[in-house]
Amino acid sequence: MVKIKIGDTEAAIKNYEWSSKDKKLAKMLNAMLDPLGPSGADPYPDLTAARQAVERLGGEVVEYDKPTDYPKDTVF
Amino acid sequence: MNDLIAKQLVGGTPDLERRLQWWRENFQFRMSQAVGRLQAGTTTLAEFQRFGRDELKDTYYGIAETGIGRRLTRKETYQVRSVLKEQLAFFDRFCQAIADQRQALLDKGLEGDELEDAFDNLYAKFTRRAQSYAGAIEAEGTRWAMARLYEDGSWFQWKLREAEHCPTCLEREDTIAQMKDGRLPYYPKDGTTICLYNCLCYWQPISRFKAMALRALGKLKRVFRRKSFEEMVDEHLEKGGPGSGWFAPPRGTHGLGSQGGKVRVKTARQIRAELKRDFKRKTVRLDELRARGDKIALQHGNLMSKRAKIRNAWLSVYKVPGREKEAARLEAQIHDVDLKAGALWSKLTKNENEYWAVSRSIREGALEKLKVDNPADFEINMGRLRKGREELQEGADAFASLVGRDALNGLTVTMHTMPGNRGHYNKDSVYLPPINRRKAVVVHELGHWLEDNDPKVHQKAIDFLEKRAGRERFEKLRDVTGNPSYRTDEITRKNKFLNAYMGKHYSGQHATEIISMGVEYMYVKPIEFATKDPEYFDFMYNLMRGQY
Secondary structure, three states: OOOEOOOOOOEEEEOOOOEEOHHHHHHHHHHHOOOOOOOOOOOOOHHHHHHHHHHHHHHHHEEOOOOOOOOOOOOO | OHHHHHHHHOOOOHHHHHHHHHHHHHHHHHHHHHHHHHHHHOOHHHHHHHHHHOOOOOOOOHHHHHOOOOOHHHHHHHHHHHHHHHHHHHHHHHHHHHHHHHHHHOOOOOHHHHHHHHHHHHHHHHHHHHHHHHHHHHHHHHHHHHHHOOOOEEEEEOOOOOOOOOOHHHHHOOEEEEEEEEEEEOOOOOOOOOOHHHHHOOEEEEEHHHHHHHHHHHHHHHHHHHHHHHHHHHHHHHHOOOOOOOOOOOOOOOOOHHHHOOOOOOOHHHHHHHHHHHOHHHHHHHHHHHHHHHHHHHHHHHHHHHHHHHHHHHHHOOOOOOOHHHHHHHHHHHHHHHHHHHHHHHHHHHHHHHHHHHHHHHHHHHHHHHHOEEEEEEEEEEOOOOOOHHHHHHHHHHHHHHHHOOOOEEEEEEEEEOOOOOOOEEEEEEEOOOOOOOOOOOOHHHHHHHHHHHHHHHHHHHHHHHHHHHOOOOOOOHHOOOOOOOOOOOOOOOOOOOHHHHHHHHHOOOOOOOHHHHHHHHHHHHHHHHOOHHHHHHHHHHHHOOHH
């Protein structure tokens, strides 16, 4: 899970879906996501989406889980 | 013919057009009021139906008289009646459907808020339908007004206004038509376009000379195109075998080949040109929407900076005795900024939804051109996977539609969902993260599968990568992309690839990212791929058809 803060409102993205106490904010953030999902090249889609959101809207990433560790020879 | 009035009528907002609009708006207003009464329960459905029918009758006759500028003759009255009859039949059927749906909701046993929400949706349908009728009424008014202003035999050209256009309007753009018996073949907002009653197009009157010239030019273009096309085919067949231009593929390949006919398969270059030409307008629209979204986001960003400053000021005063008034003023300012930000959220949501809708329409149109005649035939084993099966299947179907049977046939791939951030591939198995939208990832990982199962495909990918980036030095992906989530051992040669990940190097592995990223871009961003990296696009286009 990745959490961001825009103004005083927090939003979190998990499994490429935004949620927030403020439904309007969650709706907007979800509308910003590509309906086809992240690229296969994306190493951490939730974090990438969160960074893009705060970059566009202003705000900050306040918390994120450690990325999953994969074996060295994994073909992504 | 009065061109000045005509131009004003069809392209501007003069008196007559305003009067026609008044009929539309009046009808819309009265119907929405009636819907309100129906929802409040102060009128019954039967009364509503009678009211709607009377309104339709009054409005249709009224707008026809306004359009034509006098009392209707007997013949004209019959004409209005025949159109009206059709509309009334629609309206009756619609009222019946609403009554049935209302009963169905009551039968469901919904209560309280749930029932209220369901009724809200139902009555919203009434309002939308009233808008549709109003659009059709305006089209009818335009028809009568044009019949009044122009004589039979006048010529018109279909023109688009600044707006997002539906395929029908785009197809009609610049087409010409001649008025016969006071009628043109179709009118804006008459419901014959995909955009239905939202149509903003108009008929521009043109001179007979211009109409003849346009018609001749259209014929000339068709003749020219046909001749050059036939010459190209003949020339090519004389030379024998595939190459540039059109060719007859060998029997058993490329769809209709099995029928032994001369199948004309378009080359990658021709497809690229078509994509660029056919989606130019929509791509421009997409760029506009992106720019508009960025502008709104920037406004939001500025508001947030302002808010942070005000908040800091507030933090410094809110506990200080004697400065309560200042703190209250700052609080009010913060509240004001939050309200403005909230308004921007709605605006941005709307913009983004439109952006993805246009993007989707471009992609679907492009995929129609890119799909192969004989899609890849393979089995998918999803095992115990339950959630999101449909989406995975859709992703796999998209992949199959892009990859020909000559490239992939008779194999089985297994799909798993695994906790984690990244999709990956290993020995005929695709592992997907448990995310909600993952069509692009499915297509990407199936690209790895395609490469892994055919040594020739892998070799082609290696050759392509070496040709493009063989002399470049390796760099860390996290440095090139600025994304620290890449591991430090992930390296690439960025080349002029659209995405630096395309040049990723797998040490000691039977893999590249050339095929997986290529097929993903073909699916997700076909126009960008075709226009910005034509060499890579052509390579993928041919490879996916088994031409290597």
